[in-house]
Amino acid sequence: MDDFDLSQALDNPLESDEKEVDSRCFDMTEVHSEIVKLDAGLDLVVSRNPYTMKGVATLLLAANRLKGPLTREGRELRDDELCQRIVDSVIETTIIETAENSSTGRGRIIFKRLRSWECNLTDDENKDIVCTTKDLKLESVTLKGGNGNHKVTFKLGTYFSPGVGQTVVLSIINHNLYISCTMNGNKAEMKLEKCSADQLKSITADGNMDRFLFYNKQRGMNGYMFESVMCSGWFISTSYEKENHPVEMCKVDTACRVFTFSIY
Incomplete structure (x- = not known):
């Protein structure tokens, strides 16, 4: 060095x-x-x-x-x-480009992918993220012994968000399944959606593809929180007490939810 x-x-x-x-x-x-x-x-x-x-x-x-x-x-x-x-x-x-919207004449922000790498996520209660084989949903569970191979390996793709910091897209490795967040009534709902990597090379803020984007906010020395870009104020979270409980979007003041993750 x-x-x-x-x-x-x-x-x-x-x-x-x-x-x-x-x-x-x-x-x-x-x-x-x-x-x-x-x-x-x-x-x-x-x-x-x-x-x-x-x-x-x-x-x-x-x-x-x-x-x-x-x-x-x-x-x-x-x-x-x-x-x-x-x-x-x-x-x-050159991370962010602006292009003029032909209908409104106003500029629109285009987020371009920087790079990506494979990682695992563990919440503050040392629970790992697994994916159910039956209905393909994410759950948090404490893996013991030789069960570490059941944890989900994510591909974390980084983008850039002006004035706020880094934004990311999370997908399950070896699958074209991506975490998305949209509003369902008055509650934000997290899903696993099929999408191609080519569709996510650049994301416009005025379309609905920003449902795949999350602000990656650092909390403490090694903790990170993932806030939905489309659904402001809603974060990826796990259950504080329950095992095998679904990973869901919640407000930070929701009781018995964990919002901070380690990336490794």
Whole structure:
């Protein structure tokens, strides 16, 4: 990690206005005063290339986000996890596009997928998420012994939401089943819907495809809450006490419900 160059994690985000920029390795002695200490074993080196003001702002924001603790569950991050933390901290621009609606003449937001990875979810009561084979519904249960293979492996696809933070789409791995949320009367209802990945490469906020989107809100050090984009104020939750109880959408003030999950 000592020789990792931040520019390698970007698709030219700090692009210069000049047609050509000297990108060769620079003499470290010339920029010694411009080394920013982020954490033990991880430094940020700023070169003297004449970047644009936008590029400088991007770099400063990335450095600020990287100042968080480089640990996970009490252990130091591995090299691959450190690289991913760097990539996540500098993703910016061209994530959101606006297109003019021909009928109203107003702009509409288009969410574009960034990347995805496989993960499992465990709620704050250490219950895992399983999928029933009969009716294909998600339930929370405490798995013991050698039953860990019954837990659902999700594919978590990340998008971007302006002014709020990251949004995600959750699907069951090896199936084209995606978690969705829509209003049914005065209550938000969670379903597993079939949908193709191509349909979710970009999602418009003025359509009904945002039923698959959830705001991924961090709570505490390692906890995350998933709020429906379409149904504001409704969160994915599990039962506080009951085993094999359905995973449902609930308001955060609902009694006996758990709203915080660990992603691993």
